[in-house]
Amino acid sequence: MNKFTAKLNDVNSPLPNAVKINKKWLRTSSPIEVFITDGNKLNFYQNKNYVSLSNKKNVDIVESKNISINWDKIIGYTEIKAVITSALNTTSKKKTHILIIGSAGTSKTVFLKVLEENLLTQKNDVHYLDSTTLSSSGVIDYMFNNDVRYCLLDEIDKLEKIHQNTFLNLLESGILQETKSKKIRKKSMKDTIVIATGNYKEKLIEPLLTRFLVMDIPKYTKDQFFKISVKLLTEQYNKEKSIAEYITKEIWRVYTEKRNIEPNMRQCVQVATLTGNDKHHIDMIISALDKYSLRVE
Numbered sequence: 001m002n003k004f005t006a007k008l009n010d011v012n013s014p015l016p017n018a019v020k021i022n023k024k025w026l027r028t029s030s031p032i033e034v035f036i037t038d039g040n041k042l043n044f045y046q047n048k049n050y051v052s053l054s055n056k057k058n059v060d061i062v063e064s065k066n067i068s069i070n071w072d073k074i075i076g077y078t079e080i081k082a083v084i085t086s087a088l089n090t091t092s093k094k095k096t097h098i099l100i101i102g103s104a105g106t107s108k109t110v111f112l113k114v115l116e117e118n119l120l121t122q123k124n125d126v127h128y129l130d131s132t133t134l135s136s137s138g139v140i141d142y143m144f145n146n147d148v149r150y151c152l153l154d155e156i157d158k159l160e161k162i163h164q165n166t167f168l169n170l171l172e173s174g175i176l177q178e179t180k181s182k183k184i185r186k187k188s189m190k191d192t193i194v195i196a197t198g199n200y201k202e203k204l205i206e207p208l209l210t211r212f213l214v215m216d217i218p219k220y221t222k223d224q225f226f227k228i229s230v231k232l233l234t235e236q237y238n239k240e241k242s243i244a245e246y247i248t249k250e251i252w253r254v255y256t257e258k259r260n261i262e263p264n265m266r267q268c269v270q271v272a273t274l275t276g277n278d279k280h281h282i283d284m285i286i287s288a289l290d291k292y293s294l295r296v297e
């Protein structure tokens with residue numbers, strides 16, 4: 001079943017695959033579920049290929065959303081997954097924006113990538129934006145130039161303060177606004193939901209931090225690191241259990257014990273992708289890492 005958001009007085013492009021037949025009717029290519037509300041009151045329900053637009057000019061059709069996310073790639077974090085799913089499925093006009101904050105290598109980027117993949121397959125206007133690659137002002141330009149319904153913003157803490165303020169304004173008012181060389185740009189983005197990640201909360205301006213629903217991921221304990229890494233390498237990287245344990249143990253030894261660097265599962269994944277289940281091969285890669293990999297993270 002299709003799901004959508006539309007406003008009755010904006011029926012020119014409200015639904016994917018929907019055709020406006022005349023002033024009163026909208027036809028969709030497959031059955032859709034429609035809730036028409038007047039403010040927050042539910043007035044009307046249909047489940048067919050035609051949607052009556054009637055004369056209720058000011059009534060919104062709000063979506064009966066059913067966005068489902070396949071979270072299988074991410075191990076654990078049941079509650080965070082539930083919170084994000086709820087934020088995506090809210091039919092409230094007020095949007096909840098989520099910020100996942102935490103140390104490197106705790107799967108924050110994977111969260112955004114999983115969301116991107118799932119929302120894309122469900123044909124949503126979803127955009128993954130990496131603050132580092134796009135640059136701070138590049139992120140804002142991108143938001144002005146594209147239909148961003150779901151904004152997946154990686155490493156929001158890399159944004160300059162001025163652009164953090166632009167986001168603060170967007171989260172507060174639903175309006176993207178920027179003044180540059182005395183010129184004002186403005187764009188209404190009331191339906192946009194922002195899911196962001198960041199490494200350092202200290203780098204974010206306080207008011208922005210408070211506008212988000214913040215999920216603060218603590219760094220992995222040794223026990224968690226081992227459990228998650230072994231599960232990841234066996235389930236997603238074709239490793240036998242003993243080999244997955246071996247890679248994890250060696251990475252922990254080389255980085256965390258010897259160099260006192262915070263564990264990062266990325267290194268386990270790197271070794272896993274370079275090797276099969278042959279221990280000698282793994283030993284060779286590990287000793288190369290031990291000898292030549294960078295001493296700082």
Ligand SMILES: Nc1ncnc2c1ncn2[C@@H]1O[C@H](COP(=O)(O)OP(=O)(O)O)[C@@H](O)[C@H]1O
Pocket residue numbers: 073074075076102103104105106107108109110111228232264265266269
């Ligand atoms: N809970 C987890 N579930 C699945 N993969 C994980 C988990 N924690 C860490 N990883 C792995 O660690 C690596 C780093 O994750 P990433 O999302 O890039 O970290 P971050 O963005 O938090 O720095 C990825 O290869 C990811 O698969």
Ligand SMILES: [Mg+2]
Pocket residue numbers: 108109110154
């Ligand atoms: Mg990341």
